[in-house]
Amino acid sequence: MLVPGNDEDIDGFLYRDEDEVVIGVNRDRATVRRRFTIAHELGHLRLHEQGQVHVDRGFRVRLRSGVSSEGTDWDEMEANRFAAELLMPIDFLRDDLKRQEFDLADDSELRVLARRYGVSTQALAIRLNGLGYSIEVVTG
């Protein structure tokens, strides 16, 4: 399938026509990133009427503003939110946080929880912040 642009930049894409839907993911990316990409493309599929091919290059967020790197692209933000909700269901997270006394400012504990959900620590931190848990976003 021909996707415009440089393949190495691409995280994933969604292709659809009357007969089929194809989600592509860059196999050179880390597992957590591939999982997020697939969930993000599912978000586009479920929520958005777009053209035949939608290509995604990166899912960076500006943590202060919560605006996606694509500027003010609402669709990208919605697809990111869909992915976060799919990969980190609120009921599961609340149960996990209730069951154990997590020190959410401790990045090793965040890492353990992130691993359980198959997401990056950053994605988990953003999700928890979005749910009203006040934590530091850990990088690196």
Ligand SMILES: [Zn+2]
């Ligand atoms: Zn997208």
